[in-house]
Amino acid sequence: MATNYLIGRGELLVDSKEPPAMKPSKANPYTVDEARSRLSPQLESAIAEISESEIAPDDVYVAKFALHPSYVAKSYFPSVLFQAAGLEPVGSRGRRIYPEKHTGKDSDGKEFGTSEIFVAGRLEAFQALHDLMVAPSELPDRYSQIREIEEITSFQPKEKVKAGNGSGPKATYELVVHLPSFSLAPNNRLAFLEYARDLGFEVREDLSFEVQGLWFLPAVGPSERLNEIAAFSTVRVVRPMPLLSVQPAPRTMTGEQPITLPVGQVQSTAPRVAILDGGLPAEHAIGTWVDLYREMDPTAKSSPGYEQHGLAVASAFLFGGIRPGASPAIPPSNISVFRVLDGSTASDDSFELYRTLGHVEEVLLTKSFEFINLSLGPALPIEDDEVHAWTALIDDLLSDGATLMTVAVGNNGRLDHASGNARVQVPGDCVNALAVGASDRADDDWARADYSAIGPGRAPGVVKPDLLAHGGSSEDPFYVIGQGEVPYISGVTGTSLSAPLALRHAVSIRALLGTELSPLAIRALLIHGADQKKLDRREVGWGRIPMLYDQIVTSGDGIARVVYQGVVNPGKYIRAQIPTPRGGLDGKVRFHATFCFASAVDTHSPDVYTRAGLEIVYRPDTDKFTKEAKTAKSAPFFSSAAFATEDELRSDNGKWETVLKGSKNTIGSSATNPVFDIHYVAREEGGASKAKEPMRYALVITVEAKKHINLHTEILDAYPNLLVAIEPDINIEIDSA
Structure with a gap:
């Protein structure tokens, strides 16, 4: 059987599309006069409370305006109201609320999710809005969005203080x-x-x-x-202040075994890879593959524990999980090692968490590396209502999609699940990074390693971890190179190892197929190729990546895998063809699709965190219409249940996820001209955005049709001047690391 690699240039099957007819306006739960009557006493109380209890720079105070749950979609953001009142939204967060009235059926007395907006303004502006609300005259039209507000309250100091173990004078x-x-x-x-x-x-x-x-x-x-x-x-x-979570991976009872390393070989010298960790010990056996070694703080002493951790992480990337008695795999590339952890970190420096983040920022700002691994971070499970500095900074710096960064989700999976203490740790909630958990075994009989942190993430970004990779267990340890000039291996465990293993797969794909695949496309391929095995998505995310990375970029008989790498402008509609043979598809057919994009973020608004979203509609046949319809019939493809609770679905949260993955079983005769209609929606601070910059996206589609043994060739033949096979840049032996 011939090896069929990926089919590229799928973006040439994408055309612009006219927008659909707009939907009619929605019913409002309150009239403007009802809203004035309800909210004026609330605003009066809020003004009294903030003016009595708060210290205000420039006489600027912050109050909370909770939206009615019917208005959480970005098109209803009350920006006109705030502008008219001289107020400024400075952030938001999600909360639960019981609305007084609702327009939906059987909604009375039910609790819903909504957005609570932090609104800043001078006291005189809040007072002027109150005076307008109680005035006998009709409220000007520019204030009509007041009916979208369910509740106005002050922002009390006690709400701002988070519980924790910090106490004492220092x-x-x-x-x-x-x-x-x-x-x-x-x-x-x-x-x-x-x-x-x-x-x-x-x-x-x-x-x-x-x-x-x-x-x-x-x-x-x-x-x-x-x-x-x-x-x-x-x-x-x-x-x-949380502590840094960088415990060296615990050793198993396997002992140390000598090993012979490959002599200076790499799959490719082209990829630029950075390992941000605890540095390397003075004596180690991987120097051949280290292009650059830099101590971010040369004045600080090294920490032996962090150096061993850094060596284990570097070994996991270079050689994968080394199997005892087998020859180590050839590294996919050389690496640059940055010591961002040092002796000052280990000395319990109160500010080291921020110093370390500064080192990470310095490396990311250089834009010198397309592939980066980070197996450290705060020992802090994520929170739904706030974004941590680590997550905010990393997401912001990765928002152009030019870098693939793998992040370990943490080894806190054995902690209490119900309390949230086992959830992924910061910055594993990044929407622009690949958050990696650990499986317990390297073979097909795998499950989540019990120490590996679990989801869900914050919405958007609810599917966390993104992936699992082998991280080791007492039954199947992850073997890495130990300290010393004479190489030996020892068995360890941890998500600190699964993250660089996932990055190893990514760089191996780049080494094999060259620069035709962007880091964003490779990220989409990793997620596309992951196997969930019908396990709980909160534990395994989209699934575990294959142990053989060639399974991600090759396909067998009756299968074709196509990669699209394109751009779409804000507010525009495009149509992506799903490729089929010239004569159509016969028999049973299965489509798999994974969309992936990077997004700018609004750190101060975790409930509307991502600024970019995709509305995607699958249409099996663009020539089939229902009666009197102006657009072709659609069918379900991406399961919204993967992303949100019932009220989050209603609020359109699912479309703001940076990863969408789904599949569809059908009959070939029912999918004669299948397409995805794609709409790029941009928002800013929860409302409409004026952004004009195009957004890059990656789409991977796999078509399976058993009756078409040569499907890969048939699809290439059907689009002779458009699609091309992406052939390997190098001839290498695929390893199982």
Whole structure:
């Protein structure tokens, strides 16, 4: 049987499409007058509370406006109302609410998810809005969006303080501050720093990060004054500083075994790969494959434990899981190693979490590497209502889709599931990185390793981990190179190893097939090729990647796999053909599809975190219409249940996911001209966006039709001047690492 590699240039099967007819306007649960009557006393109470209890820079306060659940879609964001009132939305978060009235059937008395918007403004602006609401005259049209608001409340200091173990006069905290526009609050930063110092807090502005309207600052101060610092009006969160999660992988009882490494060979010298970790010990056996070694803080001493961790991570990328008695696999490429963890990290430095993030940022900002692994981060399970500085910064720097970064999800999977303590750890909730958990075995009889953190992630980004890769267990350890100039292997376990193993697959694909595949396309291929085995998605994400990476890029008889790498402009509609042979498809057919894109993010609005979304409609035959319909019949393809709860589905959260994966069984005669209609929707801070930049996407489609033994060739023949086979750049022996 011939080896059929990927079919490329699927984007040439994509054409622009006219937008469909607009849907009629929706029913409103409240009239404008009803909204005025309901909300005016709420706003009056909020004004009284914030003016009495908060310290406000430039007389700017923050209140909370909760949307009615019917209006959480981005097209209903009340931007006109806020602009008319002289108020400024500075962020949002999800919350649960019981609306007083609802337009849906059987909705009375039910709880729904909605968006709670943080709104900044001068006290006089809030008061002017209240005066308009209680005035006898008719409310001007520009204020009509007031009926979209379900509730107005103050933002109390006690809400901002997160529970934790920080206590005493010198506890360490993370302070998160909203950044309204300079025209509204020009003295916000300086006033906060002065106020914090007056309360006895040492705020390290030099280690702070500003990401998309939020200011993240590390600080040391007295725990008894937390409510006072939270009383500063633009403070959003005060929480204990988490520790770094970088425990060296535990050794199993396997002993040490000598090994012979390949002599200076790599599959390709072209890929640019960075390992961000604890560095390497002075004596090790992998120097042949290290192009660059850099200590991000040369003044800091090394930490032997972190160096061993860094060596294990580097070994996992270079050789995969080494099997005792077998020759190690040839590395896919050389690596650059950056020591972002050092002796100061191990010395319990209160601010080291932020120093380490600064080192990570410095590497990412160089844009020198297309492939990066990060097997460390805060020992902090993700939260649904807030985004951590690590996640915010990394997602922001990866938003162009030019870098594939694998991130370990954490080894906290044995902790209590119900409390959320076993959920993926920061930054495993990144929507622009590939979050990798661990399987317990390398063979087909695998399951999630019990230590591997579980999902769900935050919505959007709800499917976390993205993937599993072998991470080892006591029954099937992951063997890595140990410290010393004479190479030997020992068995270890951890998601710190599964993440670089997944990156190894990605770089092996690049080494095999060359630069025709972008990092975004390779990310889509990894997810597309993952096998979920009908296991719980909260535990395994989209599934485990194959142990043989050639299974991702090759196909057998009756199968063809096509890669699309294209761009789409905001608000535009495109139509992607699903390729079929000239005479159509016969018999039973199965389509698999995976969409993947990178998105800019709104850090201050975790409930509407991603700024880009895709509305995708599958149409089996563009020539078949229902009676009086103006568009061809559609059919389900991507299961929305994978992404959201019932009310999140209603609020359109599913389309804001950066990964969509689904499949469809059909009959060839029912899919004579199948297509995906794709609409790129852009939003900003939950509302409509003015963005004009095109978004890059990757789409992988696999067509299976057993009656077409030569399906790969038939599809290439059907599109002779469009589709091409992506042939290997090199001849290598596929390994099973």
